[in-house]
Amino acid sequence: MGFSSLLDILGSTIAGGLLLMILMRMNDASVENNYFYSGERIVQQNLVEVVKLLEYDLRKIGYCNNWQLMPLPSMAIIQADSNRITFLTDIQTTANPYGDGVLDTMHYYLGSLSELSATPNPYDRLLYRVINSQTPAGANLGITQFKLTYYDSNGDKIITMPASPPFGIAAIQIDISVENTAAYGNDYSADKRIIWRQVRLPARNFILR
Numbered sequence: 001m002g003f004s005s006l007l008d009i010l011g012s013t014i015a016g017g018l019l020l021m022i023l024m025r026m027n028d029a030s031v032e033n034n035y036f037y038s039g040e041r042i043v044q045q046n047l048v049e050v051v052k053l054l055e056y057d058l059r060k061i062g063y064c065n066n067w068q069l070m071p072l073p074s075m076a077i078i079q080a081d082s083n084r085i086t087f088l089t090d091i092q093t094t095a096n097p098y099g100d101g102v103l104d105t106m107h108y109y110l111g112s113l114s115e116l117s118a119t120p121n122p123y124d125r126l127l128y129r130v131i132n133s134q135t136p137a138g139a140n141l142g143i144t145q146f147k148l149t150y151y152d153s154n155g156d157k158i159i160t161m162p163a164s165p166p167f168g169i170a171a172i173q174i175d176i177s178v179e180n181t182a183a184y185g186n187d188y189s190a191d192k193r194i195i196w197r198q199v200r201l202p203a204r205n206f207i208l209r
Contacts, residue, residue, distance in 0.1 A: 046141035047178045064090040066101035074166040084109035110146040120182045145177035174198040
């Protein structure tokens, strides 16, 4: 075997190694992009589900199919805080899609960070939706923020909430942020977060019949 043959073999080995490295990097990039796009789609789907449920429930604050059971809509909100709210409503059932005419109590609140310490994301929390005295059931959809801001009938932000109802709430602003519960490469930076805001969610039942 001559010197030129050795050079050919060496050149072929180097070229083959470079091609193999390029293919491996392309494969890694393809896998990474797939995880990113799949993760973004999951986060968007989770956000849509949370928003649909929240908007539906909060718009029914103070609603009852038997309106005589809720004579004072201003008393429909029992508790109001920046990340929790408790209110009276009428839950729909299979037999009664507009409610059974019996007042129910619904409570939304955000759980603590320690409850989801087993997930890779250090910021996600459980969002609880509790009906009456049922056992709290939380949904882990990657929610990292659930913030409520309240406004009075003049459109002014309520800074100091009264100790007990009526709170004088006429509209609610909802801020939600959602992240992937297990992001690729454990990247939970702000640019991977989806933020949604419902500005001044009104409901006739807050103040009117």
